[in-house]
Amino acid sequence: MRCSIIVVMPYLFETDEHTQLRETARRFSQKHIAPHAHAWEEANEFPRELYREAAEAGLLGVSYPEDYGGAGGDITHALVASEEMVLAGRSVGTCVGLGSHGIALPPIVRLGSDEQKARFVTPVLRGEKISALAITEPWAGSDVARIRTKAVRDGSHYVVDGSKTFITSGCRADLVTVAVRTGGEGHGGISLLVVERGTEGFSVSKKLAKTGWWASDTAELSFEGCRVPVENLIGEENSGFLAIMLNFATERLFLAGQCVAIAELAYRESVSYARDRHAFGRSIMGHQVIRHKLADMVTKLAAARALVSECAVRHVRGEQVPGLAAMTKNAATDMCSFVVDQAVQIHGGSGYMREVLVERLYRDARLYPIGGGTREIMNEIIAKTEGY
Ligand SMILES: Cc1cc2nc3c(=O)[nH]c(=O)nc-3n(C[C@H](O)[C@H](O)[C@H](O)COP(=O)(O)OP(=O)(O)OC[C@H]3O[C@@H](n4cnc5c(N)ncnc54)[C@H](O)[C@@H]3O)c2cc1C
Structure with missing residues (x-):
């Protein structure tokens, strides 16, 4: 199988530490999520026990201070872990459920007292509480x-x-x-x-x-x-409003990272399907229209990925970048909506069937221009930060 530049390309900010974290997240998700992904999505639930298992693997604590049971690291580590969990786990619903502390805890970490952090943050990062x-x-x-x-x-x-x-x-x-x-x-x-x-x-x-x-x-x-x-x-x-707004900026970058992961998964599925599926005497990959669809998908994916990387690096440097976070979210959600739509098209009738992954990704992707601040609100923020 030929190598896709996107599939093998780590984010520019990645170090050996990120590579190890990818490996941990991949192994965990392949073992604990992927085998059950379809069943859990259909059941509208995953077992509570998964929180404890993810905590034991060190995944719930990524980007949280070690003093309160976290694994250390920053948003770049959280992006990498989340990307691998979506790619290897193949259940967006499970990953976002498991990750709801990603929006619930940061205000407590940022503004809470030591006593509050010990009471609220530590048990969640241990997987004991949701x-x-x-x-x-x-x-x-x-x-x-x-x-x-x-x-x-x-x-x-x-x-x-x-x-x-x-x-x-x-x-x-x-x-x-x-x-x-x-x-x-x-x-x-x-x-x-x-x-x-x-x-x-x-x-x-x-x-x-x-x-x-x-x-x-x-x-x-x-x-x-x-x-x-x-x-x-x-x-x-x-003083809660400021805390909510600061939380939003990180959440938007994180959601953009999820869009990249979902699109990457849909793209991989599409490349593989296009190679295997035959029509008119050749694989559908043999038709230029299909190849060009895939080329458009991966080009937009690479562009959104670069923006996520840029925004993450600035965030870690401590730069306040609400406008860039809003641009990153919109670019990534637009890209993801396009990619999952094309993925369904490439899969033909199969792409409309419930047991086929891209059908589910198509539905999962619809949330991103809405949740964590809508596409229209992102444009308002961009307009404000651009000064018009
Ligand atoms: C699956 C899911 C999970 C969620 N999880 C959480 C969660 O964990 N916690 C939580 O608090 N919330 C959560 N949300 C809520 C989410 O953040 C909101 O749905 C989102 O912020 C939009 O708010 P709204 O639905 O009230 O839409 P509205 O604010 O009513 O907007 C309706 C439409 O009007 C547009 N609009 C509104 N104002 C303007 C404007 N000034 N200019 C132009 N257009 C405008 C919007 O862009 C949108 O198109 C979740 C939502 C979903 C669907």
């Missing part, structure tokens, strides 16, 4: 400053009332980092509270059915007179 981030509400998604879920101080507790929706891992999370309104209207009145499973007044009101990412659960959460101890406030009261 965490989720709850910002979106039925009436406020892109417009985070309009969230209504209220937290009113009552002695040593906050009393929380409201609801959240579209929350990844929300159905089985043991702790949820929740954006609440503790102050007046707008972005200045928002705080972050950790709400633990079992707290009276906190419940999962609905498990939501969705287009893709089937193996991960997505929930609607309800808070009714839910009493949360003040010790669970993360950072200063009314």
